[in-house]
Amino acid sequence: MFFVFSPNVGQSQSFLIDLQEVINVGKINSITNKNAPNLILGLTKQMYSYASIKFVFMLKILHQLGEYFIFISKVFRRPEKGKVFRELYVKELWKLGVGSIGIIVIISGFMGMVITIQTASQINSGWIPAYLVGYTTRQSMILEFSPTMLALILSGKIGSNIASELGTMRVSEQIDALEIMGINSANYLVLPKITALMSIMPFLVILSMFIGIFFGYVICETVEIITPSDYITGIQYDFRPFDIVYALIKATIFAFLITSVSSYYGYYASGSALEVGRSSTKAVVYSSIAVLVFNYIITQMLLI
Amino acid sequence: MIEIKGINKSFGDNHVLRDIDVTFESGKANLLIGASGSGKTTLCKCTVGLHSPDSGTISYDGRIFNLMSRTEKKEVRREIGFLFQGSALFDYMTVEENILFPIKMFSNLTKREGLDRVNFCLDRVDLNGANKLMPSELSGGMKKRVGIARAISAKPKYLFCDEPNSGLDPQTSILIDNLIKEITHEYNMTTVVITHDMNSVLEIGEHTSFIHKGVMLWDGTNREIMDAETTELTDFVYASSFMKELKRMKG
Numbered sequence: 001m002f003f004v005f006s007p008n009v010g011q012s013q014s015f016l017i018d019l020q021e022v023i024n025v026g027k028i029n030s031i032t033n034k035n036a037p038n039l040i041l042g043l044t045k046q047m048y049s050y051a052s053i054k055f056v057f058m059l060k061i062l063h064q065l066g067e068y069f070i071f072i073s074k075v076f077r078r079p080e081k082g083k084v085f086r087e088l089y090v091k092e093l094w095k096l097g098v099g100s101i102g103i104i105v106i107i108s109g110f111m112g113m114v115i116t117i118q119t120a121s122q123i124n125s126g127w128i129p130a131y132l133v134g135y136t137t138r139q140s141m142i143l144e145f146s147p148t149m150l151a152l153i154l155s156g157k158i159g160s161n162i163a164s165e166l167g168t169m170r171v172s173e174q175i176d177a178l179e180i181m182g183i184n185s186a187n188y189l190v191l192p193k194i195t196a197l198m199s200i201m202p203f204l205v206i207l208s209m210f211i212g213i214f215f216g217y218v219i220c221e222t223v224e225i226i227t228p229s230d231y232i233t234g235i236q237y238d239f240r241p242f243d244i245v246y247a248l249i250k251a252t253i254f255a256f257l258i259t260s261v262s263s264y265y266g267y268y269a270s271g272s273a274l275e276v277g278r279s280s281t282k283a284v285v286y287s288s289i290a291v292l293v294f295n296y297i298i299t300q301m302l303l304i
Numbered sequence: 305m306i307e308i309k310g311i312n313k314s315f316g317d318n319h320v321l322r323d324i325d326v327t328f329e330s331g332k333a334n335l336l337i338g339a340s341g342s343g344k345t346t347l348c349k350c351t352v353g354l355h356s357p358d359s360g361t362i363s364y365d366g367r368i369f370n371l372m373s374r375t376e377k378k379e380v381r382r383e384i385g386f387l388f389q390g391s392a393l394f395d396y397m398t399v400e401e402n403i404l405f406p407i408k409m410f411s412n413l414t415k416r417e418g419l420d421r422v423n424f425c426l427d428r429v430d431l432n433g434a435n436k437l438m439p440s441e442l443s444g445g446m447k448k449r450v451g452i453a454r455a456i457s458a459k460p461k462y463l464f465c466d467e468p469n470s471g472l473d474p475q476t477s478i479l480i481d482n483l484i485k486e487i488t489h490e491y492n493m494t495t496v497v498i499t500h501d502m503n504s505v506l507e508i509g510e511h512t513s514f515i516h517k518g519v520m521l522w523d524g525t526n527r528e529i530m531d532a533e534t535t536e537l538t539d540f541v542y543a544s545s546f547m548k549e550l551k552r553m554k555g
Contacts, residue, residue, distance in 0.1 A: 080409055173392040180352050181406055181458075182381030 068264050074186040075194065075260070088192035096158055096193065096259075097200030104208050107153055108146065112212030113219045115140050120225040130226040134216070134234020139243070141212040146205045147247045148295050151254035154201075155287040159262035162193060163283030166266025167276035175267070190263040194256060201255035202248045209247070246302050253298060254291050261287040305330045306351065306462065306494055311360035313343075313350055320346045322518045324360070331492045333485050333508045335526075337499055338515035339540060344498045345389075347515065348464055351496070352384055353377055364462065382410050385455030385493075387465040391447040393439040399426070399450050400435035406458035425453040429483060445476035449483070456487055463488065463495040469504060481507045500540075502547060505529060514540065 079085035119136040166189060169175050178185040213235055220231040262283035269279035306328040313321040320343045328334040338344050349355045351362055353369065362369045364380055372380065393402050403422045407413055413421065426432055429449040439447060448468055455463055465484055469477035485508040488495040497504065505512055509526035516536045524532065529541060542551050 084408065168395075172390060172395070173388045174394055176354055177386065177388060177392040177394075179354060180381060180384060180386045181409065182378040182384075183409060 067268065068261075071186060071264050071267060072260060074184060075190045075263075077184055077187045077191075079187060079191060080183055084188075085192060088188075089196055092192045092196035093200055096197045097204060100154060100157060100204065101207070103153065103157060104150060104204055105211055107149065108141075108208040108211040109215040111145050111149065112137060112141060112215035115145070115212070116216035116219045116231070117223070117225060130230040131234035131237060133220075133226050134231040135237045136234070137216040137231075138213055138235040138239075141209050141216075142243050142247050145212060146208040147250040147254065148291065150205060150208050151201075151251065151258060151291045151295075152288055154197075154254075155258045155262070155291055156284050158197065159258055159283045159287045160280045162259060162262040163266035163269070163280040164276055166190075166263055167269030167279045168273075170267065170269045171272065171276060186263075186267060190259070190267065193263060194259040197255040197259045198252050201251045205247055205251040206244075209244075246298075249302065250295065250298050253294055257290040257294060258287045261290050305365055306496070307361075307363045308347070308351065309361045309363075311347065311350060311362065312358045313346055313355060314358055320518050321350070321357070324515070324518075324520050326513050326520055326523065328494050328496050329511055330494045331489065332510040333488050333495045333497055335497050335499060335505055335509040335512040336515060337505055337509075337512060337540070339500060342515045343518040344500075344515055345466060348466060348496065348498050352386060352464060353381065382458065383461040385458070385460035385463045387448065387451045387455050387463070387468055389466045389470055391439070391451040393442075393447060393450055393454070395439050397439075398435065399431070399437050399439070399442070402439070402450060403454045403457045406454065410458055421457060422453075425457045428456070428487070429453045445472050445480065448472065448476075448480050452480070452483060452487070456491070459491065461493060463493045465495070465497045467498055467500070469499070469501055474503065477501065477503060478507060484508060485510075502541060502544070505541075516540075 115137045116133060119133045120130075123130070123132055166175075169189070175185045175189070178188060216235075217228060217231055220226055220228045265279040265283040265286065266276075269275050308324055308326045308328075311321050311324040312319070324343075324347060326336075336344050336347065346355060350357045351369075357370060361371070364383070367376075367380065369377065369380055393399075394405065397405065400419070400422050403425050404418050407418045407421055411418075422435070423432075426434060429452050431446060431449050431453065434442070434446065434450070439450070442450065452465075452468075455465075463484070468484060469480050472480065481504050484495060484497060487493070497508070499505070506526055509529070511523065512526055512529055513523040514521050514529075514534070514537045522529075522532055522534045522537050529537070532538060532541070542548050
């Protein structure tokens with residue numbers, strides 16, 4: 001399969017026609033085909049334009065990365081007034097953290113129940129001890145579901161919220177108003193969000209772990225797939241406190257990624273309400289990707 | 305006084321400002337007029353530092369703004385009040401919180417003193433009792449007045465107003481124009497008003513500068529503007545049928 005990239009649609013089409021003719025006439029005759037010079041020229045042009053598109057794409061990524069780090073350096077400055085920062089921090093703590101408890105309880109509860117049922121339904125051999133269900137539920141919740149799934153859910157909820165809030169402020173010139181007043185707008189608007197989520201995320205993750213494991217127990221009590229005492233034995237079996245530390249490290253880093261990436265896309269939104277919507281979508285997509293990539297990096301660094 | 309010398313600004317290939325020289329005098333309402341897309345807002349944004357000019361200097365009472373360090377610029381910006389075209393009120397704050405914001409950030413006033421200042425500013429723009437309203441509950445004219453109250457709450461030395469009466473009815477426009485003029489004289493501020501409204505020019509234009517396609521073509525008073533001989537300016541001034549009729553009667 002050939003992919004033809006060219007800024008000139010006509011040029012791409014002509015190249016495809018030339019290529020088709022070569023295929024029709026036959027490979028040996030293709031070199032003497034009257035369109036052969038065109039084909040070679042077209043191929044060279046396509047390679048050139050493909051390379052230039054790749055180059056432009058790379059440049060765009062580098063530009064965005066550079067802009068992101070400049071943005072972060074603007075955010076992490078000393079706040080103008082400590083009292084104002086503290087007020088905003090508490091407000092964000094409430095909005096981003098406490099405001100997310102509802103969704104965390106729902107997701108973690110169902111997640112715990114599903115893991116328990118799935119594990120129990122897979123382990124139906126007499127050779128495998130039943131307490132492994134509890135053990136698997138605990139490990140899955142602590143190592144992966146609570147920190148990572150929660151981060152992905154929050155990147156949707158909080159990420160779009162932050163990006164649309166900042167994007168609206170940008171297009172309605174509220175950020176310009178802050179700048180004209182001599183206020184570092186990135187620091188004023190974004191630092192409370194980042195610090196608030198970074199400080200509350202570990203608590204949310206611990207809450208999620210408890211709820212997930214507890215609802216697993218509730219399933220054992222109600223559905224009778226394994227005995228509750230087996231489940232309790234399983235969740236106590238071979239417990240390593242470092243797993244909790246690992247999950248909390250991940251959670252804190254994910255909190256930073258979600259808030260900073262979303263804030264970046266919101267802060268640099270430009271144009272109309274349509275652009276605010278686009279930046280909100282980008283915020284969710286890229287913060288989720290960042291969470292997944294860093295999940296892999298942190299796991300490899302800490303567990304291997 | 306704000307002095308602008310040799311300002312050039314381009315966005316890519318689009319040369320928006322070309323060698324702009326203009327002086328905005330203290331204690332006067334300085335009007336910057338021109339057709340849409342002539343570069344008025346860009347010049348204003350360069351003046352307050354939202355855009356960096358490609359060349360030239362901008363000085364605030366002898367302090368060259370565009371050559372200052374970030375910290376020095378911050379100090380100058382605290383002396384600037386800015387009324388945006390869309391008011392740019394913080395929509396998650398009440399009217400009172402909006403006006404209190406610059407006071408809270410930059411002064412050491414107590415909460416009581418701050419609130420007194422807020423009430424004074426609201427009284428000045430004739431919006432007593434609007435303290436607890438949210439921006440979404442205000443009309444266009446009220447938003448502009450809250451914008452003015454916020455701009456003057458920290459007692460600025462320089463006031464910039466970007467099309468303060470766009471989207472307002474003629475009566476409210478005159479009210480806003482007169483408010484700006486009165487405040488300018490009361491606090492002896494250097495006020496720069498960007499507009500393309502001829503009513504504003506005739507009402508408050510103590511010093512008017514005309515910009516056309518990024519070039520400063522004329523400056524003078526609102527009395528002189530009627531007799532100006534610059535073709536682009538006369539085309540701009542006498543664009544409406546009312547002004548044409550006025551010209552005919554005057555002739």
